[in-house]
Amino acid sequence: MAQEPRIDVALTALKEGQAEPTKAELAEIANSISPGIWFTSALSGERAGRDADVTWELTGSPYKGQTATGQAAVYYANPKFGLRKPFLFADGFNYGPSDLPGLFAYFSTAADGGPGLFDQLLSQGYDIVLVGFNERHTHIQANAEVVIAAILRAIAERKGDERLTVGGVSMGGIITRYALAKLESATVDHETGTYLSFDSPHNGAWIPLVLQQMAYFFEDYTPAGPDGVKQADLIRSPAAQQLLWAWVENAKYSGPVATSSDLRKEFLADLARVGNFPQIPRKLGVSNGRRDGAGLPLPAGEVAFDWQALIASATARFQPNKGEEQRIGGMHLGLAVRRSTTSDVPALDAVPGGTLDSFGKVADALKAKISDDYRSGTFVPAVSAVALDFDPVKWDVDPAAAITDAALESGHLDSVKFDDANTEHSHVSRVLVDWIVEQLSY
16 A cells, blocks of 8 residues: 655663663674764865966855855966956765865766866856855755855956856755845846756655664764764755755654655745746756666665674665565664664665765774665756756656656756766766857857
């Protein structure tokens, strides 16, 4: 019987008369699990040998009493002429402050070693304005105020009347989408001619539910990282709650998972309130996934890794395809046990899209063995990255199917490009770089 997507967790507590783990055993487990935050993935390349010409300090208008801050690193096409053709590009999903030099280096080299996106845009006269955030993990609406500050600053400093290009990578594409739409709803002219999203999860992203649970579960038994950050701090962050289609609040949670966070419900309502997408600029988007329905070779329901220690264990399965009470794995430490099943949750690990080595990251943190073929699953399904027209809560779409011309024509973006393979999320491939450069040359 069809039902809303949900998770159910069977809990086993200590039984009377059974001994809890000793302090020495707990210490041994704590020392064996890598400390620090899980699921982060830095975008950085070899330093490009060029510093920003100017840095802007940015402060957004308050959102719910919170004032987000950030910086913009400006790289002029020709420093003698200043800002003439602004290309504003926002950083994406991660924890802590942006690394703008690393972001510039990453997008300045394509995967094949040839000229990257920024190199080619600079040669065409675009001035690169990278927008970063001091807290990438905070509310999307708060960081959108930082983007608005950058847009207004670019308009004020621009020489001439060349319209802006505004967009971002990953969540940066969502932040800029909301910022532009909010300005339009307030009848503020953002003077933007083109919007660009780079593998941005317009309808939501995916991190396997069992891996989210493990982050919560094991952080209670392991020390924080050097900066005081714990394993689940990214997963519990406002940004993750707003970005992920399916989310759990702790390792014990049983209940609905689709847009289960109030923060995601609120963000989707705010998006709808400002028009969902900006209407004035031409809207472009690229996906790191394939269009033809060819996904990843990850068998639904199969064990990805199985870790066994003296007093602890963890088993992660690839997400089964819907069904009722399908096993996704479990974990235990001492005599505390969690065994989880899902119902009506699609097998998103293997659908076409931009990938994240989420299984590999957790296995490495636990020092568990995992096949190289099983390290990465889908993070941003292609149907989400190209903003097809479907319900971002119900996900009334087949994310594993080939994407038709008709589906693209009824979607929210004016023109899109898919990668030739399902590549790592935010991967700068030649096919995507060349397409973006071609589109922006019109």
